[in-house]
Amino acid sequence: MNINLATTSEINEIAKFVTKLNQQKSTHIGYAGTEFDEIVATLEEDFVLENGRLAFVLLKNEIEEIVGAIGLDIDENSAEVWGPFEDSISEKELTTLWQTTLDQFPHVETAHFFVNLENTTQQKFIERLHVKKTGEYLTLTVSKGDFEPLNSQRLFPFQAGDEKDFESLHNELFPNTYYDAKTIVSRINEDNKLLLFKNEQQALQGYAYFEVATVFGEASLEYIAVSPKHQNQGLGTLLLKEVLQEIFKHDTIAEIRLCVENDNDRANHVYMKAGFKMDNILLGYTFNR
Known part of the structure; x- marks a missing residue:
């Protein structure tokens, strides 16, 4: 060998x-x-x-x-x-x-x-x-044929000046995740989008980060979340549908994948309502020298 x-x-x-x-x-x-x-x-x-x-x-x-x-x-x-x-x-x-x-x-x-x-x-x-287990996750998929578009638009591209609010919310919701806030911002490009969900006063209520590989006709919804201050108002479903609508604007994208915590029953219910189906269950671990 x-x-x-x-x-x-x-x-x-x-x-x-x-x-x-x-x-x-x-x-x-x-x-x-x-x-x-x-x-x-x-x-x-x-x-x-x-x-x-x-x-x-x-x-x-x-x-x-x-x-x-x-x-x-x-x-x-x-x-x-x-x-x-x-x-x-x-x-x-x-x-x-x-x-x-x-x-x-x-x-x-x-x-x-x-x-x-x-x-x-x-x-x-x-x-x-001797690793640290960071969580159990579901990978979900939804096809363009299962999605019903809507007319609202409350998503805005991430801009300079949004760093502090975004980092605070992301670290609060995903403290041990595979991409921290700075990593997500560093990955933004023409195909990797960070969109912020804001109200009329421009207060951050949620966000979504997704990556599109148009060459392969694939998209991966890496993160989507609503601030705890704004939950139980139906915003999760609206945010999800707006994000799916943005991704499906790409002609080559026929399916979207995302990864969520397995024990997040409330969020998983929203995903299933939008047409997502379970693909895999994954376990996360972190190794430190």
């Missing part, structure tokens, strides 16, 4: 391996996609290092086939873990693969895992790393 840092020439090989495993709930990892082209694009955009290397550590067998892989989508000193992905390797080999990953990226102090509830093998491995 050989363990090495991957190169860009191995992107297609890695994507094929990840695609095969991530299309099964028993080996599914939440951060990675399930379609080959989407995974290739993400590897090319977020994982390429200097000198033709990737932020992916590979374990290969004697005939040079990938049997284990761990990738890090790194943002300064923190990273989202793509993996572990493995095909019948031993516990010792998996441990060595993880330790090699840590050794390759010593500046990464915090690593976030997102693993399917049915992926019990990786749950057991991750929990042996």
Whole structure:
């Protein structure tokens, strides 16, 4: 068995391996996609290092086939873990693969895992790393055909000057989440939108952050929330419908995904009313050196 840092020439090989495993709930990892082209694009955009290397550590067998892989989508000193992905390797080999990953990226102090509830093998491995469990989440989907548009418009793009109010609300509602407020703001671009829900006095009542991949015809609703001060007024349903309407303006988007806390019964009821259906249950963990 050989363990090495991957190169860009191995992107297609890695994507094929990840695609095969991530299309099964028993080996599914939440951060990675399930379609080959989407995974290739993400590897090319977020994982390429200097000198033709990737932020992916590979374990290969004697005939040079990938049997284990761990990738890090790194943002300064923190990273989202793509993996572990493995095909019948031993516990010792998996441990060595993880330790090699840590050794390759010593500046990464915090690593976030997102693993399917049915992926019990990786749950057991991750929990042996003395991680902190950050929550249990549902991934939900809604199709354009299930959505009924509306005429109201109370959403506004995030602007300079909104930072303080947004950060305060996001940190209050999602204190241990995978994207903090500063990370969300840093990710805003033509395809990643942060929209704020305000009243006539321009007071922040809620917000939504979503990412659109028009090339793949996909959209992911990462966060949506109403301030506790303004709940129980029907604003959650209105906010959700306005966000869906904004996303479905993209001709290539036929389906929307979002991730919510599994025990948030009130919010989940709103999502189901809007046409969302459950896809996966995911467990979040945080590892600190």
